[in-house]
Amino acid sequence: MSTSRRFTVDLFRHSCRRPLNPAPSFRLRTSTARSLHTTRPTLNGPARPSPSTSPKGPNPAARGARVAPVGMLVGGGVLASLFAVAWQDHDDDWEPKSVQPSSQDRDGRDPSLPRFRLSDVRKHDGSSPEPWVTLEDKVYDITEWVGAHPGGDVILRAAGGSIEPYWKIFSIHNTAYVREILDQYHIGFIDTADLVNGRPAAEAIEDPFETDPVRDPRLIAHTTKPMNAEPLTDELDVEFKTPNELFYVRHHMWVPVVEEDKADEHALTVELPNGEERRYTLAELKERFPIHKVTAVLQCSGNRRNDMTRHAGKTNGLQWGVGAISNAEWEGVRLSDVLADAGLKVASATAVTRPSGGEDDDALDPKSLHVQFSGLEAYGSSIPLPKAIDPSGDVLLAFGMNGKPLPRDHGYPLRSVVPGTVAARSVKWLSKIVVSDEESPSQWQRRDYKSFGPNEGANPDWSRAVSIQEMPITSAITGVWVGDCVRNSKTVWQKSSSQSGNVIDLGAVDKKVGVTSTPKPSAEPIAVQGYAYSGGGRAITRVDISLDGGKSWDQAELIDDCATPGSCFGNKAWSWKRWRYLGKLPTPETAGEEKACSTVVVKAVDDAYNAQPETHSSIYNVRGNLATAWHRVRICPTCVDKGDGKGVVWSTGDKFGCGFKKEGEAGEERK
């Protein structure tokens, strides 16, 4: 699909005749349900009866089929979850069928149904009043299904081509039951001229990720389609504001294409509880509302999941290291200003519009309302209205990131940024806001971003847990340097001396550890760095470090990145607190090629005296969400006697000790 066409489709999805999130019902069509067409013209032949009116009646798959609530498919009754990305939870009782090769004249397929060329199918794309899709060698007219599709009209993204790649993304469709539903819309077959071994050639099947942007090679990808990536650990917090190209990326689907010259026309629709709608273009948002900056972290609820897996047991989901978190300066307009302009009236001291006199009767209690955000591809989630209208809550509709337009991976041209809250609520490619008495119906609100007790297993009662909003306190080690690595100025602090507060003071190292003065040092210098962060705008007040697995503790130095006026924006502590620590590790008694391991531990405290749990097992949940236990990094430098009379030194090598790129190296704890 060309980029312009894709853009048209994206736009169409949001401006076309159907509502964005129609009340979904995922039902098998009954034989009387279809009303639109009685005869169906074929594009390479005369009009033929449509399958629904053919003497055979509805397709055999549909005959006698039951009408089932969507809850049968997903459990928990969350309708929107039908279009969820759940590649880790494949429900595989449907497999693409292999189709026998066939001749054009007698191809062994139902002769009563027409054959269509792929070029004909392409005419029935998302902008056509009769959208079609293909699956294997079959053609389906999904016109009627679109309105009833639980995932809304995102299905139009596949129109004009094969639905197969999308069903791979939304793997919940891969069931015999959903296949039965599609079979009801079967109108014909792909012409044999367009088939290779009974199926359309691979190049004829669209890759939804084809137009994704090129990423920085320093990002380590957990998956590429969709892209989910974090930087190497020791690159993560070299800078207070994460460079845009290193900011972690968390996508559930493809990156929608919005052409640069059309960005100002990008539309945001705001729907109020009474159903009234107000539409703003991006240009209008920029012109009509005061522009604000907020410096804030975004953190995925799966950050450090891999740590939980290694210490407490198997978890489902992307195995993030410590890098599903980044910090940036966001620029945009306040959500509260836009809601007020759209006419929202709520009865509260923090109301966007304070009704006066008799108008109070119309005012709504903000505590009962939610602000639902929807992105251009299909993602959606929500926040409680009180957070949205809190004057010190700093919720932005952002178009800028670190002084540049939002990069495509981070929501170009518009996203919500909800500081202090799980990043799942900062919706990229924002196109619709609905103020509603319900949370977003999406999978990502009702299921994925929740946490449960260690005993509750993989299929808990989803409705019982609240959705994650404000994030709990966490901290992580992002760099450890030992011995020569400190002496030889290999820490990132020493490398980036232009960064304020970022330079290691070798004089201090000498004083604390005796780096240079002792001919036979009894200790080796160790430099440790990392970040700490707490949600809800709670400031980090202390970071504790242990070099012996938690037996003894010292405090790290907190870097005051916001000291210079104009370096941080916002009403609360929305950014991470970078910290660093300089200490000494006792030199091991023996030298040789043996490894001497130590466990470095970090834990943080915020201004409400919240602290991190000691173990992951105490907060274990199968989803691996909110993995916030003390962060432990085992370092195993090798002891070497260089034979120069200076005794034993720790040669740590680049892999471990000169930085810290990965976790989990085995080794004996040093005594």
Ligand code: MTE
């Ligand atoms: N918004 C849209 N439209 N689509 C998405 O897949 N992912 C969410 C959130 N907003 C997502 C989205 C999640 S789970 C996270 S953690 C953050 O975006 C990640 O934002 P980033 O990729 O800019 O770091």
